[in-house]
Amino acid sequence: MSLTPVSPREDLFDVAVIGAGVVGCAVVRRFALAGAKAILIEKGADILCGASKANSAILHTGFDAPPSSLELALIRAGRQEYLEIHESRNLPLVRTGALVCAWNDDEAERLESIAETGRANGIDGLTLLSGAEARRTMPALSDRLAAALEVRDEHVIDPWSAPLAYLSEAVALGARFLRQAELLAGRFDDIWHLETSAGPVSARAVVNTAGLHGDTVDERLGFAPEFRIKPRKGQFVVLDKAAARHVPRIVLPVPTEITKGIVVCPTAFGNVLIGPTAEEQEDRNRAAVDARTLQALLARGSEIVPALAGMPVTAVYAGLRPATESKAYRIFVRREKRAITLGGIRSTGLSSALGLARHALELHATFAAPLAPPQTAPPVPVPNLAETRERDWQRPDHGEIVCHCELVTRREIEAALESPVPPGDFGGLRRRTRAGMGRCQGFYCHARLAEMTKGRLATPLAVDAEDRNR
Amino acid sequence: MSGTDADVIIIGGGPSGVAAGLELRRRGVEKIVLLEREAQLGGATRHCSHSPFGMREFGRVYFGASYGRRLEEEAQKHGVDVRTGHSVVGLGMDGSVEVATHRGVEAMTARRIMVTTGAREQPRAARLLPGDRPIGILTTGTLQAYVAFHGLMPFRRPLIVGSELVSLSAVLTCLTHGARPVAVVETRPHALARAPLSWFPGLVGIPFRKGVEILDILGSSRVEAVTLRCDARSETLACDGVLLTGVFTPESALFLQSPLGVDAGSAGPAVDQDGRLANPLYFAGGNVLRAVETGGWAFREGRAVGAAIAQDLESGSPAADHVSVSYEDPVKLVVPALVRRRDIRSAALRQFQLRFLRKARGTLSLTIDGRTVWHGRGRWLPERRILVPIPDSAQDARHIGFRFAEEP
Ligand SMILES: Cc1cc2nc3c(=O)[nH]c(=O)nc-3n(C[C@H](O)[C@H](O)[C@H](O)COP(=O)(O)OP(=O)(O)OC[C@H]3O[C@@H](n4cnc5c(N)ncnc54)[C@H](O)[C@@H]3O)c2cc1C
Ligand SMILES: Cc1cc2nc3c(=O)[nH]c(=O)nc-3n(C[C@H](O)[C@H](O)[C@H](O)COP(=O)(O)OP(=O)(O)OC[C@H]3O[C@@H](n4cnc5c(N)ncnc54)[C@H](O)[C@@H]3O)c2cc1C
Numbered sequence: 107m108s109l110t111p112v113s114p115r116e117d118l119f120d121v122a123v124i125g126a127g128v129v130g131c132a133v134v135r136r137f138a139l140a141g142a143k144a145i146l147i148e149k150g151a152d153i154l155c156g157a158s159k160a161n162s163a164i165l166h167t168g169f170d171a172p173p174s175s176l177e178l179a180l181i182r183a184g185r186q187e188y189l190e191i192h193e194s195r196n197l198p199l200v201r202t203g204a205l206v207c208a209w210n211d212d213e214a215e216r217l218e219s220i221a222e223t224g225r226a227n228g229i230d231g232l233t234l235l236s237g238a239e240a241r242r243t244m245p246a247l248s249d250r251l252a253a254a255l256e257v258r259d260e261h262v263i264d265p266w267s268a269p270l271a272y273l274s275e276a277v278a279l280g281a282r283f284l285r286q287a288e289l290l291a292g293r294f295d296d297i298w299h300l301e302t303s304a305g306p307v308s309a310r311a312v313v314n315t316a317g318l319h320g321d322t323v324d325e326r327l328g329f330a331p332e333f334r335i336k337p338r339k340g341q342f343v344v345l346d347k348a349a350a351r352h353v354p355r356i357v358l359p360v361p362t363e364i365t366k367g368i369v370v371c372p373t374a375f376g377n378v379l380i381g382p383t384a385e386e387q388e389d390r391n392r393a394a395v396d397a398r399t400l401q402a403l404l405a406r407g408s409e410i411v412p413a414l415a416g417m418p419v420t421a422v423y424a425g426l427r428p429a430t431e432s433k434a435y436r437i438f439v440r441r442e443k444r445a446i447t448l449g450g451i452r453s454t455g456l457s458s459a460l461g462l463a464r465h466a467l468e469l470h471a472t473f474a475a476p477l478a479p480p481q482t483a484p485p486v487p488v489p490n491l492a493e494t495r496e497r498d499w500q501r502p503d504h505g506e507i508v509c510h511c512e513l514v515t516r517r518e519i520e521a522a523l524e525s526p527v528p529p530g531d532f533g534g535l536r537r538r539t540r541a542g543m544g545r546c547q548g549f550y551c552h553a554r555l556a557e558m559t560k561g562r563l564a565t566p567l568a569v570d571a572e573d574r575n576r
Numbered sequence: 577m578s579g580t581d582a583d584v585i586i587i588g589g590g591p592s593g594v595a596a597g598l599e600l601r602r603r604g605v606e607k608i609v610l611l612e613r614e615a616q617l618g619g620a621t622r623h624c625s626h627s628p629f630g631m632r633e634f635g636r637v638y639f640g641a642s643y644g645r646r647l648e649e650e651a652q653k654h655g656v657d658v659r660t661g662h663s664v665v666g667l668g669m670d671g672s673v674e675v676a677t678h679r680g681v682e683a684m685t686a687r688r689i690m691v692t693t694g695a696r697e698q699p700r701a702a703r704l705l706p707g708d709r710p711i712g713i714l715t716t717g718t719l720q721a722y723v724a725f726h727g728l729m730p731f732r733r734p735l736i737v738g739s740e741l742v743s744l745s746a747v748l749t750c751l752t753h754g755a756r757p758v759a760v761v762e763t764r765p766h767a768l769a770r771a772p773l774s775w776f777p778g779l780v781g782i783p784f785r786k787g788v789e790i791l792d793i794l795g796s797s798r799v800e801a802v803t804l805r806c807d808a809r810s811e812t813l814a815c816d817g818v819l820l821t822g823v824f825t826p827e828s829a830l831f832l833q834s835p836l837g838v839d840a841g842s843a844g845p846a847v848d849q850d851g852r853l854a855n856p857l858y859f860a861g862g863n864v865l866r867a868v869e870t871g872g873w874a875f876r877e878g879r880a881v882g883a884a885i886a887q888d889l890e891s892g893s894p895a896a897d898h899v900s901v902s903y904e905d906p907v908k909l910v911v912p913a914l915v916r917r918r919d920i921r922s923a924a925l926r927q928f929q930l931r932f933l934r935k936a937r938g939t940l941s942l943t944i945d946g947r948t949v950w951h952g953r954g955r956w957l958p959e960r961r962i963l964v965p966i967p968d969s970a971q972d973a974r975h976i977g978f979r980f981a982e983e984p
Contacts, residue, residue, distance in 0.1 A: 422704065422709075548718060554726075565797040568728035569730065
């Protein structure tokens with residue numbers, strides 16, 4: 107299958123969504139469900155090329171969101187919809203719950219007010235625990251723990267399969283996904299004429315979900331800048347699966363004014379994360395890791411959970427939050443131009459994406475003619491990658507196991523390559539299958555994957571034979 | 577064999593696993609099942625295309641996959657039940673293993689389990705290297721598999737990191753497959769391989785720098801450059817890949833994920849002089865015990881542990897108590913890390929194997945119950961094999977330890 111779908115040039119779309127992060131994927135699904143003829147435009151070779159590539163994968167409740175904010179409402183709506191649809195899409199929900207951990211009396215005193223905010227935000231399942239009580243729910247926590255606030259409904263999900271499921275559903279409903287198509291400029295003369303690096307696209311309305319480039323895309327659409335992205339980097343360390351038995355719950359710090367602090371958190375795939383940091387930077391494209399910070403994260407992790415000391419590191423990564431000069435989501439509607447900007451979705455977008463998508467559709471209804479009747483189609487399940495549910499290797503006839511560390515089968519890799527939204531780069535293959543994401547990071551399977559993905563990826567794993575002797 | 581699927585299940589069909597199987601059969605143990613997750617036997621030898629294997633064990637040399645085929649023939653001939661495409665995903669504590677095959681998941685049991693899962697190189701993440709995470713950063717084993725199994729190359733102008741023997745073999749693999757390394761760099765102040773081998777990059781005109789720090793890896797989709805600090809200067813080298821060589825670690829996932837655990841020093845299972853774990857149903861041999869030895873060593877070690885398992889099954893006596901061997905920095909690891917109250921002279925491992933974490937000068941001594949029974953003085957280099965005979969008196973010891981008196 108080629109990376110660019112059939113030319114969408116002659117078509118007029120009801121809506122063009124710009125940017126295939128988790129928010130764009132959710133938005134295009136919501137519009138497709140509402141009957142819109144929709145297109146998702148992404149500059150990268152695959153979905154999730156920006157902020158959505160690297161996060162903590164927590165489905166937040168909103169217990170610590172600013173009271174009565176739009177962010178809170180959208181987190182709650184997004185989370186609610188996720189809970190409703192995840193089963194039929196084969197998406198995991200790991201009911202870990204979280205402990206907001208206080209390590210001294212000062213912090214312990216602040217737990218009560220955090221709990222109050224949470225209750226005011228309408229969140230159930232908040233319980234103040236003594237250090238000993240909290241450790242009964244997670245014995246590996248350091249005995250220095252003073253007290254904790256249990257947040258029962260903070261859960262862990264698969265941050266890559268969820269947006270893939272949203273987009274796959276949209277595509278099944280007829281939406282288009284155009285990749286390697288950077289939005290360069292836009293002109294509105296009652297319809298939008300969008301110029302992309304993959305050719306022109308016409309649409310009645312646009313939704314800017316360009317995340318880390320939200321401000322730039324607004325400018326390219328001809329709008330005066332309303333906000334400025336100030337990327338905030340978060341580095342992580344991923345520990346070996348052997349660590350998971352010590353970390354059954356999300357361990358959150360008591361946030362201070364200066365930093366939100368370091369989280370220790372299980373993943374849906376059976377690893378443990380330590381991170382993220384919060385580092386302001388100018389560059390929107392580079393999310394580099396550095397050894398000193400990674401070492402500091404490892405040290406902090408083993409202060410919180412001493413059994414993590416010496417645990418092998420499986421992966422390291424960094425993500426950039428699309429932060430702005432304000433804490434709030436930066437949502438703008440230009441009715442006369444039929445344009446919506448969902449910007450500055452800084453640190454809760456995975457949780458709120460489905461809510462943001464509903465919100466965008468509501469905003470759209472304030473300026474657009476009614477869409478065609480809503481569509482119904484059977485939900486599109488995605489392959490499960492979480493350890494909490496049955497994986498392909500546990501079922502017969504999968505061909506063989508290609509990636510031994512993550513137990514990825516040939517059938518899974520072939521299915522991903524042949525799927526309606528196939529991976530466009532190696533990262534995309536890893537996120538869809540987990541191949542090469544385990545403790546050996548491809549020592550055993552990388553060469554095999556190079557062979558299996560020949561001709562399929564924008565940047566091939568193997569270099570061309572002709573070029574070799576240059 | 578009362579109610580189990582096998583007398584012995586061997587996990588991993590590299591040289592050590594196959595050698596153990598052959599020895600067990602030679603000593604008349606009936607049912608030996610060898611589980612290998614790949615489609616062929618041979619383990620890491622399958623992709624080592626320019627090393628000869630097999631001289632000591634088979635009296636002739638083999639290269640690459642042909643050695644694995646010889647192992648396969650031997651195993652068949654001696655009645656080892658070889659099952660390829662069988663990936664062990666869990667170890668019980670009671671002689672059971674969980675196996676994934678193309679049919680799904682199965683449980684199997686045996687009277688003894690021997691783990692011979694080998695070793696691999698540490699990937700980029702575990703080394704905490706800084707920078708971007710583009711494609712093109714890989715290890716020698718991966719490069720060898722690209723070349724040997726698929727005729728592919730992952731880069732044309734890699735930077736090679738490391739100066740172990742395997743690093744020099746990586747240079748050779750590059751040069752013979754149309755790639756030209758931009759440089760070989762070593763983060764330590766000295767090469768790990770001995771001269772004259774360490775002169776090799778220079779001889780073929782590739783810059784070799786020691787005492788280098790990797791400051792940054794750049795590249796959005798594929799590696800584009802690496803920034804290094806060398807002699808207090810920093811410099812950015814354009815390249816299209818980073819080849820991480822050496823820094824081996826045991827493939828000990830099965831232990832790590834089970835209560836059997838791993839030894840902090842070797843990162844493999846802690847075993848006694850017979851290759852036996854504290855849980856007496858489990859044995860291990862070959863590179864999973866410690867990274868990294870040659871194929872020939874792994875074969876001999878596997879055979880010796882196989883013999884010990886056969887003896888154990890025959891004797892039927894319960895496993896004796898054990899003591900742990902203590903050691904301290906700069907000793908990185910000691911294998912065996914346990915000694916059981918059992919005859920040393922008939923043991924599988926007759927010597928302690930040690931490795932140093934760093935270069936050090938001084939006296940290394942072995943003390944048993946407070947008495948120094950062995951010592952050696954000199955300059956000790958990291959990752960070099962050090963062998964100390966296990967004295968007979970170790971079998972009754974209460975305290976066994978290695979000490980190091982460092983000299984400036
Ligand atoms: C370290 C970290 C931890 C986090 N943890 C959590 C968590 O636990 N829970 C949670 O809910 N949220 C979390 N988040 C937040 C969440 O990841 C973000 O809110 C979310 O990913 C934002 O998604 P987005 O779609 O708005 O932006 P992005 O993911 O940045 O998507 C924008 C897309 O637009 C594309 N694009 C940009 N410019 C153009 C153009 N000109 N033309 C075409 N395409 C373009 C980009 O390539 C990109 O794919 C975390 C974030 C970080 C960084
Ligand atoms: C990159 C590299 C270069 C080398 N170069 C040389 C050299 O030049 N000369 C030399 O003498 N030696 C070399 N060696 C070392 C030599 O290959 C090893 O010493 C030898 O192969 C070790 O044998 P082994 O049986 O201990 O393990 P391995 O050969 O590693 O075999 C382990 C086997 O276990 C299997 N396995 C692992 N986990 C499981 C599981 N869960 N279930 C089922 N099966 C499993 C693996 O698939 C593999 O086949 C090199 C090794 C590497 C990695």
